[in-house]
Amino acid sequence: MKAITYRDNGGPDVLQLVDRDVPVPGSGEVRVRVAVSGVNPTDWQARSRATGPKAFPEVTPHLDGAGVIDALGEGVDQRRLGERVWLFLAAAGRPTGTAAEFTVVPAEQAVPLPDEAGFDVGASLGVPALTAHRALTVAEDGPRRLRPGALDGRVVLAAGGAGAVGHAVIQLARWAGATVISTVSGPEKARLATAAGAHHVINYREGDPAAEIREIVPDGVDIVAEVALGANLALDLAVLRTRGTVSTYANDGGKPVELAVPQSMVLNARLQFLVLYTAGSEARAAAAEDVAAAVRDGALPVGEEHGLPLVRFPLGRTADAHRAVESGTVGKVLVDVTW
Numbered sequence: 654m655k656a657i658t659y660r661d662n663g664g665p666d667v668l669q670l671v672d673r674d675v676p677v678p679g680s681g682e683v684r685v686r687v688a689v690s691g692v693n694p695t696d697w698q699a700r701s702r703a704t705g706p707k708a709f710p711e712v713t714p715h716l717d718g719a720g721v722i723d724a725l726g727e728g729v730d731q732r733r734l735g736e737r738v739w740l741f742l743a744a745a746g747r748p749t750g751t752a753a754e755f756t757v758v759p760a761e762q763a764v765p766l767p768d769e770a771g772f773d774v775g776a777s778l779g780v781p782a783l784t785a786h787r788a789l790t791v792a793e794d795g796p797r798r799l800r801p802g803a804l805d806g807r808v809v810l811a812a813g814g815a816g817a818v819g820h821a822v823i824q825l826a827r828w829a830g831a832t833v834i835s836t837v838s839g840p841e842k843a844r845l846a847t848a849a850g851a852h853h854v855i856n857y858r859e860g861d862p863a864a865e866i867r868e869i870v871p872d873g874v875d876i877v878a879e880v881a882l883g884a885n886l887a888l889d890l891a892v893l894r895t896r897g898t899v900s901t902y903a904n905d906g907g908k909p910v911e912l913a914v915p916q917s918m919v920l921n922a923r924l925q926f927l928v929l930y931t932a933g934s935e936a937r938a939a940a941a942e943d944v945a946a947a948v949r950d951g952a953l954p955v956g957e958e959h960g961l962p963l964v965r966f967p968l969g970r971t972a973d974a975h976r977a978v979e980s981g982t983v984g985k986v987l988v989d990v991t992w
Contacts, residue, residue, distance in 0.1 A: 655991070656753035657971045658711050662702035665972035665979075668714070676749060676757045678726035683760050685738060689776035690751040690968075690988040691717035693817070694903075697975045699744075709748035714971075715988070716742050718751030719766060719775025729760045738763040739775030739948075741783060741941065745930060751776075752971050754990055761938065764945050773963060777817070777955045777985045778944060783929055785821035786940035788878040788900035789829070791925045795876065795898070796829075799943040801950070804831035808870045810892065811835040813880040814846030814854065817985050818902060820961045821953065822878040823849040825944070828952035834866060834874065836885075842983070849960030863891040873897060883908030890916055898923040961985050 654675045659667040678684045696714050699707075719739045725731065743758050744750030766775045786799060789809065796803040804826060811822040814835030826833045827850040835851040837843045843854045853869050855862050866874065873894030879885055879901040889899045890913060899922065904910070917924070929937060947953050955961045962984030966974040968991060977986050 654754040655968060656713050657968060658713050659700060660711050662700060662707050664701065665697070665975040667700065668972045668975065670969050670971075673753070675755050678724050678729075678757045680727040681729065681760055682726040682757050683722045683729055683733060683763050684724035684755055684757050685718070685720045685740060685763055686723045686755055687718050687720040687751050687753060687990045688772040689719050690715045690990055691776035691779055692974050692978050692986040692988060693717065693780045694978055695780065696744075696750075697979045700975065708746075711748060712744070713749045713753050713756070714744055715750040715752040716744050717776055717779025718743060718756070719772040720990075722763060723755070726760075733760070736763075737766040737768065737775075739766045739778050740764075741779040742929065742937075752968065752988060752990075761941075764941050767949050769951070770948050773987060774948065774953060774955050776987055777961065777963075778948070778953065780929060781817040781821045782825070782944045782953065783937060783940040784818050784902050784927060785825050785878065786943055787927050787929070787932055787936065788818075788822060788902060789826060789876060790940075791900055791923075791927070792876050792898040793923055794896055798939055799825055799829045800946065801828060802830045804829035807831045807875040808873070809833050810866070810874045810877045810889070811846070811851065812878060812885055812889075813837070813905070814849060814851055815842035815960070815983055816880060817961065819846070819878065819880060820849045823851050823960070824953050825947060828947050828950065832870070834869060836862060836888075845957075845960040845962070845983070847960070848958060857885075857888065863888055866892040876900060878902070881905040881908070883910045886910060886912065890920065890922065893920055893922055896921045896923075898925055900925045900927055902927040955985060957984075963987055965989055967991070
């Protein structure tokens with residue numbers, strides 16, 4: 654089979670297109686013939702050693718993807734053979750991710766993908782959608798699971814609504830019944846956040862964004878899903894309601910975080926840090942189940958008309974796909990795996 658691998662950490666040029674044996678699934682595993690592989694920031698960070706040393710002599714990158722189960726390990730329900738699936742955390746703690754014609758994952762990390770949902774949707778879920786679910790379910794007064802109506806009466810602020818996680822936050826929050834506000838940096842991203850389903854979009858670079866948000870929701874925001882904590886925390890606290898939650902999954906821009914302790918205490922604010930790897934298997938399983946339900950309801954479409962442009966590369970240009978993500982390309986970067 655064709656696969657992308659790297660043996661040394663470094664820049665995108667360490668990625669090589671190679672021939673490898675088709676993997677065999679072990680007990681409790683499935684083998685998936687990959688149609689589309691999704692690229693996330695954590696993929697290039699792992700490759701560049703930004704997230705620690707390489708754990709295996711050779712690594713096939715990418716956590717997310719979609720395809721068809723073509724082989725089963727011992728103990729896996731035989732009815733799953735031929736099932737269309739989306740994958741999450743494929744390369745987490747394993748050397749074989751989705752940047753290959755075939756990959757092997759634990760059966761629970763291959764989630765059924767409805768026939769009406771394309772492989773592009775499936776490959777765009779994984780890290781963004783599960784992170785968004787986590788961001789929306791950690792509030793002290795909020796639900797632990799998402800479904801239609803779970804966030805009725807709640808207000809969610811999706812920072813960076815044109816990004817992959819922000820896009821998923823908007824869509825999942827809308828599906829669950831929340832009023833959704835998104836902050837963006839300009840008109841084009843405002844268009845994307847609106848297409849994703851945000852009820853209100855605020856350009857944080859113009860005017861007084863805190864006043865604009867407070868005009869929309871005088872009582873404040875229940876949950877903030879934050880992508881740039883250092884840059885945005887002051888705004889978040891200015892619009893947060895009492896007992897509200899700031900769920901942060903990144904610190905884009907790298908600005909140091911300055912916390913207004915007295916203000917946070919008076920608010921009884923919760924500052925929740927998020928990363929899927931250490932969220933726990935129970936939280937990940939619940940997120941995958943709820944995201945799958947949202948997909949069945951048609952609540953997580955992708956494409957520019959739905960607020961998430963798709964930027965595609967063939968498998969042989971995976972290095973260029975990494976460069977695109979690393980440079981901050983707007984939209985979801987996908988790698989098409991030739992069948």
